[in-house]
Amino acid sequence: MKTIAIKLSQLKIPLLMAIAFCISINASAQLTEAQRYEESKKTEVWKPVPPKVEAMPNQPPSDAIILFDGNGIDSWEAIDGSDAPWDHSPYAMTVRAGSGDIVSKQSFCDVQMHIEWRTTREDDKTGQNKGNSGIFLQSRYEIQVLDTYQNSTYPNGQAASIYKQFIPLVDASRPAEEWQTYDIIYTAPRFTGSELTSPARLTLLHNGVLVHNNVELKGQTEWIGEPKYYAHECLPIKLQDHGSANSFRNIWIREI
Amino acid sequence: MKTIAIKLSQLKIPLLMAIAFCISINASAQLTEAQRYEESKKTEVWKPVPPKVEAMPNQPPSDAIILFDGNGIDSWEAIDGSDAPWDHSPYAMTVRAGSGDIVSKQSFCDVQMHIEWRTTREDDKTGQNKGNSGIFLQSRYEIQVLDTYQNSTYPNGQAASIYKQFIPLVDASRPAEEWQTYDIIYTAPRFTGSELTSPARLTLLHNGVLVHNNVELKGQTEWIGEPKYYAHECLPIKLQDHGSANSFRNIWIREI
């Protein structure tokens, strides 16, 4: 496969590398086409065959676990295990302010997750009070949900921040009443006994824009004090009731 | 990682951790609400304020560089610097088979890139000959484009493979004539002189499905032999003419 598709003349190639390159060209030149084809087969890898997933436009991938698609909220429950107390319609599930957080019935570790959220219009509120909610991976690591379109707060607490740990690379917020998307790639932390052996890692696209690129989380989300890790196993997704009637939809998750 | 469905109440929290937790509760309990609020402010970070990006539905982010949106192919050129020889309409730019690869006029290093591609229908071809093309980051590191819907080939050469380096986690291919998407998060390799100090890293979503999660590339894409790194600077995106009249559209890129 030809790969000198750039302006080689502009590259400053160190001498030794150039020599190595010429030798390689010569070596290749001495092979016939048939020999080269035989040579190329040596780097083909035929196993494993990756599993087939249908990924239709405007649909969750066929191997995704659906957490909300408009057909009820049976995949969720209250913290105490009773029925999820939020409102829902075919279009969305919506925080019933004061009813409490909800958690997925199923627990998860490493995942790709898609979720859409919308803050309700709260013209009379500001800062952290305006359209606040949150998505907690493994019930512990929060990606902030907040109406931060023309609403000032501390950047490590704005929408798409990893709350009090990482400021998003850019502010891709949309206004209240607009649907927004998070595409999450999450690697759970590893523990040996109570000891952390590998921290959690997170990549996040907010409305399709990269805001975190494989960052290493510092520990469990804390409002006060520094984050620390506490050993745990796979755990549910938690969605926060922070007093705003925010909505969620199109929630699906793939174990990776 | 295996998922074990457990409830919060069932967690076996190690003893030391539980004690630490209780102490922390006690400490907090001794603070008034006002004191706690003061305490919480210590972990607010007010700088930097991330730059504002408008991310409208069905539009590139406002800070993206547009490489193709239907308005001509002036952002591209032939390898020799002459005009890009491919076909184009408001809907797509299409390989003119035999005309050669094209490269972006602009060079890039670390990027988020979105590109849509479509293989043409070639019922008479199989394996690597069916709807073949490729997207080369920095003109050197290839993400494979191929019609691999019900078309068998070596998995490290199928669509969404990092050619001859990484098999995709799953096969999210759509059939010929369907538009497909790549969302790419790419960190360029770092060199000190001719020495590699940090390999290239790549995360890839194929049709919205995670197929590579921050993998470390092994070097420049090779058809024959093992990949190696050769020091280089920022370089153009290259799109391959491999003899199939494949199409591309909605190409945008953000420097990150």
Added chain:
Amino acid sequence: MKTIAIKLSQLKIPLLMAIAFCISINASAQLTEAQRYEESKKTEVWKPVPPKVEAMPNQPPSDAIILFDGNGIDSWEAIDGSDAPWDHSPYAMTVRAGSGDIVSKQSFCDVQMHIEWRTTREDDKTGQNKGNSGIFLQSRYEIQVLDTYQNSTYPNGQAASIYKQFIPLVDASRPAEEWQTYDIIYTAPRFTGSELTSPARLTLLHNGVLVHNNVELKGQTEWIGEPKYYAHECLPIKLQDHGSANSFRNIWIREI
């Protein structure tokens, strides 16, 4: 109209028709293929050639007049000709309650029009007070905008009604805070002097669902009393401030 499932073979073709059909078959059979092809050319019509319109996915047709696409509200003005007093962002233009109706600067007669609207959440209101606004074709003929998802009112005044003239065929309403679409095909009334010679006609799709099929309007929209026609020329589109902070977006119009 009731649908009766039948197969072609089960059709009772009236005798005369069957005979006519057989004669026609015979006549055709007597022609050679070449003669038939010559015959077929007699019903080809080569003029006029319809004008080319590019109709890209997620974009207004290329011949549309854009009334709102996020780039300001300069296409609109207050009734008295001063600047349009509504709020706007790249995402929407929004009624500033109490500021008054707005009208397009341009006047229109026969049109195809696309408009998207969203009612704000008003949990404390009911009936005609909940998310009320309206779209007046030629400033006179109102298509109702109202939050009628699980909100009862008189059907000839619900969302997608032609206010106090026609009940929509079905209720395709979405809840508050969801974007909804109207696709309007409108034929203006014709007058000779002050006399009506042809009434206005309207076809309406609400969220893609047919709710009016070429109905003949009864006159100018009236809150009290029966509608009547008053002769007029081409006139602006009017959007109503009825006290709810509803939003509009993606407004385009084609003269037909």
Added chain:
Amino acid sequence: MKTIAIKLSQLKIPLLMAIAFCISINASAQLTEAQRYEESKKTEVWKPVPPKVEAMPNQPPSDAIILFDGNGIDSWEAIDGSDAPWDHSPYAMTVRAGSGDIVSKQSFCDVQMHIEWRTTREDDKTGQNKGNSGIFLQSRYEIQVLDTYQNSTYPNGQAASIYKQFIPLVDASRPAEEWQTYDIIYTAPRFTGSELTSPARLTLLHNGVLVHNNVELKGQTEWIGEPKYYAHECLPIKLQDHGSANSFRNIWIREI
């Protein structure tokens, strides 16, 4: 109809109308607000309540009959009643050239119908041979399917024409390999015995653009000779095999 840009204030209201208007104002002015409200209730119509339809984004309306959504082609059959001989995948159903037309198992009269179609790339063909197929309402009235992007033919036979009866108002064609949409509003002809009492009527949006506005069909589609009506009952939708491997998807229909 020509559009003349005027402001409301510039309207020349005929004298009689102005007087009538003033009288009406006076009459209203003599009523209290409460009396006016009472008066307004006289034109409220409370029955019938239109049936509720959920019309979610990117989904068929909840009252639609699904004719193809990727889950097999059991809703279709060959003309002779045997299994539909076309190809299908989760993405599309595709003409198997030479296998013959297919018809819906169910018969229909008045309908709203949505269908998406794609012509395959046939660079070696021109005119009526390039990407030809057709959609026959009631198996008799054809809306043409053809690749007429930069492909000349007689306009009453181009894509979106009512074949050999009506030229589309504009040419909204997309190129081969692009999905295109038809939104059809169809009123079946009425017959008393063998006599036509009301012709078929059709409104058509092609890729969202109005191309026919409630036109009256002239009879059954004919390749040779003038169209005539032959009495019939409700009949299936027919999709044509005209030798091109065109595809269809997202087919749904609502009886109206």
